[in-house]
Amino acid sequence: MDLYGEIILDHFKNPRNAGTIDDADIIGEDLNPLCGDKVKTFLKLDENGLIQRFAFCADGCAISVAATSIIGEGLAGLSLQELESLENEKIYEMIGVPISTGRVKCALLGISCIRKAIKLYKAENAEKGEKNKG
Numbered sequence: 634m635d636l637y638g639e640i641i642l643d644h645f646k647n648p649r650n651a652g653t654i655d656d657a658d659i660i661g662e663d664l665n666p667l668c669g670d671k672v673k674t675f676l677k678l679d680e681n682g683l684i685q686r687f688a689f690c691a692d693g694c695a696i697s698v699a700a701t702s703i704i705g706e707g708l709a710g711l712s713l714q715e716l717e718s719l720e721n722e723k724i725y726e727m728i729g730v731p732i733s734t735g736r737v738k739c740a741l742l743g744i745s746c747i748r749k750a751i752k753l754y755k756a757e758n759a760e761k762g763e764k765n766k767g
Contacts, residue, residue, distance in 0.1 A: 644699035645698045645702075648689075649706050650686075650687050651702070652689075654676075654686055657677050657688075659675070659750045660674070660750060661673070669693070671692045672691045672697065674689045674746045674747050674750060676747070683711065683712055687709070693739065696732070696740050697739040700728050700740045703727050704724060704744055713755070
């Protein structure tokens with residue numbers, strides 16, 4: 634097995650940031666209906682709106698769990714905008730192994746979950762802001 638395969642296997646067996654955050658500011662869930670992989674992500678923001686902590690729970694294949702674990706290692710200190718703007722190519726680069734066409738949804742499930750959660754969080758906060766004006 635090559636080094637990158639070993640890294641994927643290690644992150645699958647020992648995912649970093651696995652678990653929950655009780656006082657998370659942003660929580661998201663996503664599902665890959667093609668294979669049944671599920672991910673739930675938790676983001677805690679600091680007073681400046683930067684990511685302070687990340688955690689996740691996943692029930693899925695080695696690629697979806699490992700990719701979410703790998704992505705999560707680099708989130709602390711990022712703004713929501715920086716996180717949303719991460720290109721898929723950057724995600725593949727972070728994962729470090731070639732991703733076949735059939736595994737793209739698995740590799741991107743974690744970041745897709747985070748992106749959807751941020752979009753919902755921003756929409757809810759914009760709505761609250763509008764209500765507070767009136």
